[in-house]
Amino acid sequence: MNPVPAPAPAPDHRRLGRELDLFDTDPLMGAGLPYWLPDGAAVRHVLEEYIRDAEARAGYRHVHSPVLGKRALYELSGHWDHYREDMFPPMDLGGEQVVLRPSLCPHHALIYRSRAHSYRELPLRLAELGGMFRAELSGVLGGLTRVRAIQLNDAHIFCTLDQVADEARAALELIRRTYADLGIRPARYRLSLPGDGGKYVDDPAMWRRAAALLTDVLDGAGVAYEAAEGEAAFYGPKIDVQIADRAGREATLSTLQVDLYQPRRFDLSYTGADGARHRPVMVHRAVLGSLERVVAHLIEEHGGAFPAWLAPVQLAVLPVSPGELAPAEDLVRRCRDRGLRAELADPALGSLGARIHDARRVPYQAVIGPREASAGHLALRLRDGRRLPPLPAGEALARIAAVVAGRGRELWPEGAHS
Known part of the structure; x- marks a missing residue:
């Protein structure tokens, strides 16, 4: 009997990330502090642009805040008492102590507090793609999924108590739409509640009220969920959207x-409609979570072959010989003018077959031989193996741009070649 072949190993973003020149690490930077190479930075920037646009359409206002704050800020927020073991040590600076922030919420609270607000302004939705830092132990660090310097897609909604349910529902719907666009499948929804110990703020009535609000949101959305004690933030319960990698490992x-x-x-x-002073509720929400973790998940989910709109290089331009270099370089310029990410695969880099193989994860390959160069046409090869009939270059680029703009999954939608 022939032995049953072992199953292929699950894609590992750490291996793929280095193989595809997306990110790397260096001992001099330190563990848990990866750096992004140009192709990885391109994927990250696309995600940043996507989520900023989605948030702006949903009524969020974007801010920027420093990654440092005085220790007194985190004492006020409660992080120092309840979260200190996960924070980097304070730094002495001119008689004061400053800390790398473990969270963006204290900064956004100060931004809100810096101006007077009327009930007519609420809900006020403040969003930021900001850096934060966690003093993770070296034993739990890994690739992009667990790092010490995090770029977080964070937002805080300041609203009245009777606006909380609508705002939370809208945030949950934004998460679900984003997952649909990115092809992310949630493994499960979790209602994270407090557990035993001094990690949590001691205010049972506050916890019951906040948990009831989130339970109503989940029930109203028709989402199946599981309650999990000991997983809440120190200041309140939360809904966690869990994802799983190909090996079944779960993460928030x-x-x-x-x-x-x-x-x-x-x-x-x-200031309320009655002219009196009222306390707002603060709704925290992260749609993409950390950019590091979402990119790690997308690398593994797509095996490094990203959808066209996310791909670091969308079109590889392959002149057959040096005689087609000039039209190939012109095509790259035309792509970049359209906002498409194109790269030239110079004949000096190897044979045409070798260059096609090197570009196998690029969604589109444009082979330019003497015939295509003289006619101004492109002979497109798609990543899935299809070869298209020659098309005028302008028409081919317009169709690629339409797929990218529509964030489509199909490289060449049915009928696009007719």
């Missing part, structure tokens, strides 16, 4: 939290 990607604690700590307020 997106979160949605109701916070009744920090508005009180920061003495946040708004």
Whole structure:
């Protein structure tokens, strides 16, 4: 009997990330501090542009805040008492102590507090793609999934109590739409609740109220979920959207939290219709979560062969010989003018077959021989193996641009070649 072949190993983003020149590490930078190479940075930038646009359409206003804060800030927010073991040590600076922030919410609370607010302005949705830092132990670090410097797609919604349910539902719907666009399948939804110990703020009534709000949101959305004790943030319960890699390992990607604690700590307020001072609720939400973790997941989900709109290089231009270099270089310029990411595979890099193989994960390959150069046509090869009839270059680029703009999954939708 022939032995049964072993199953292919699950894609590992650490191996693929280095093989595809997406990211790497260096001992002098330190563990858990990867750097992004140009192709990896291109994927990251596309995701940043995507989520900023989605948030702006959903009524978010974007801000920037420093990655450092005084220790006193995190004492006020409660991080110092409840989260200190996960923070980097304070740095002495001119008689003060400053800390690399473990979270963006204290900074956004200060931004809200810096101006007076009326009930007419609420909900106020503040979003930021910002850096934060976690003092993770070296034994748990791995590739992009567990790092010490995190770029977080974070937002905080300041709203009235009767707006919380609608805002949380809208945030959950934004998460679901984003997953659909990116081809991410949630493994499960988790209602994360407090557990035993001093990690959590001691206010049972506050916890019950916040948990009831999130439970209503999940029930109203018709989402199946599991309750998990000991997984809440120190200041409030949260909805965690869990993802799983091909090996079945689970991680949290997106979160949605109701916070009744920090508005009180920061003495946040708004003026109500009655002219009196009222306390807002703070809804925390991260759609993509950390850019590092979402890119790691997408690398493994697609095996490094990203959808055309996400691919670091969307079109590889392959002149057959040096005689076609000039029209090939012109085509690359035309692509870049259209906002397409194109790269020239110079004949000096090897045979045409070798260059086609090297570009096998690129969605589109344009082979330019003497016939194509003289006619101004492109002979397109698709990553899935299809070869298309020659097309005028302008028409071919317009169709590729349409697929990219539509964030389509299909490289060449049915009928696009007719």
